[in-house]
Amino acid sequence: MTDTKRPLDGLRVIELGQLIAGPFCGQLLGDFGAEVIKVEAPGLPDPARGWGAVKKDDIGLFWPIIGRNKKSLTLNLRVEEGQAILRDLVKTADVLVENFRPGTLERWGLGPDVLHEINPRLVIARVSGYGQTGPESHKAGYASVGEAKGGLRYLIGEPDRLPARAGVSLGDTMTGTFAALGTMMALFAREKSGKGQVVDAAIYETVMAFMESLIPEYALMGHTRERSGPILPRIAPSGVYPCSDGLVIIGANQDTLFRRLSAMCGTDWADDPRYATHDARGENQAELDDMISDWTRQHTMAHVLATCEENGVPCGPVNRAKEMLEDAHIAARDAIIRVSHPVLGDVPMQGVFPKLTDTPGGVEASSPGLGEHTDMILTTLGYDSDQQARLRERGVV
Incomplete structure (x- = not known):
């Protein structure tokens, strides 16, 4: 007590x-x-x-x-x-x-x-x-x-x-x-x-x-949201990415965050018109996710998580109960x-x-x-x- x-x-x-x-x-x-x-x-x-x-x-x-x-x-x-x-x-x-x-x-x-x-x-x-x-x-x-x-x-x-x-x-x-x-x-x-x-x-x-704006999207614009798997349509990059030893979530859909992610991966994506803006990244979401996945697959989860943290890019592990029980932050x-x-x-x-x-x-x-x-x-x-x-x-x- x-x-x-x-x-x-x-x-x-x-x-x-x-x-x-x-x-x-x-x-x-x-x-x-x-x-x-x-x-x-x-x-x-x-x-x-x-x-x-x-x-x-x-x-x-x-x-x-x-x-x-x-x-x-x-x-x-x-x-x-x-x-x-x-x-x-x-x-x-x-x-x-x-x-x-x-x-x-x-x-x-x-x-x-x-x-x-x-x-x-x-x-x-x-x-x-x-x-x-x-x-x-x-x-x-x-x-x-x-x-x-x-x-x-x-x-x-x-x-x-x-x-x-x-x-x-x-x-x-x-x-x-x-x-x-x-x-x-x-x-x-x-x-x-x-x-x-x-x-x-x-x-x-x-x-x-x-349900956020699901109802007015249909009532005012005739748009019906559909199932989209692990992504939110036109919100990119923000999804699940495979590492050599597990999965991480990376969220870098804002312009400033995406520029950090691009530099972190050693690319010029942020200067490419196909990915330079939020709307452009939404139009080219699938290919952008594929390129990020190509980078994450080359590294361990620990490396990706540490690199994202150093560069101020939101990133986290896809935890199961085992990982949560071992997580130092959760314990603290x-x-x-x-x-x-x-x-x-x-x-x-x-x-x-x-x-x-x-x-x-x-x-x-x-x-x-x-x-x-x-x-x-x-x-x-x-x-x-x-x-x-x-x-x-x-x-x-």
Whole structure:
């Protein structure tokens, strides 16, 4: 434990829902000091506990990350007694995060109107595929579908192949981030109004927010962006280049940077009309990339990286996990930390971002066992040991 004050110390968050989008919002809030109470059904844990292609001891290796800094309460929200306990918990909370299909909370008698009657200051972050309103709001929405509806999937991959995907669930984590941002804005507004509100975070809309000028390009100019593989069309040079022992990214599309790159490679490219300007380089992007690749192939990654650094040309390695674990800069900034897990031991994982100078976030505890904090939480709500035993016998907790 640390004595450093966290920016969200004293904030109580109830996390409902499963897998990534809602729980990632809870992770971000917990990373900065919020008390996050994760609610799971008795005997039916969040699939994230065992999710993923790579597991150890039947534990999904994303779980120690997305479950960190949380307490686990088992609660059957499909029965009246479980709903009553949640209402008691809501009285003590600042935020409720959920990522059920829209209408689920309402069916359980736990919609925003009910929760705000119990606690008018409650901020309710609702994460879903399509949002809480509109003709498609009732649909189940996974990140893959939201990424497609929001325009991202069409752009990923090679132009002569079917759309690809990133190797992580971008739509989920991006939406969880937006939900956390919306939650903080709602809490800031609460300081002025005294009232909570609903944060409606839809996966497809989050993805749309990252689509830059894709929509006006088509609406105003009739231009449809297409898949372009490892490059951005007409932004050159800016791509992946092969060295004798690996891959690097070089970004030198500004005129001043390109002139440095040209001199560094011992060429007169910067004086050639075909490459001298940004637009000219865009017109001749393929052949320029081929020439740069011819140069990088002659050298090791270390040589290319060092030469680029000496000449002020942005360049970096194309890392895998192995390289990130060995990276001195990543280590110096604690961008990878180790967190003790009761089964897995010390688990290396990404740290807490962004970094705050005066009230930084941190990881205080590993992911909890299912129901690990149920008795403690029920006790704080006024349920004695006999009541807890009866609730457990009836499958409520």
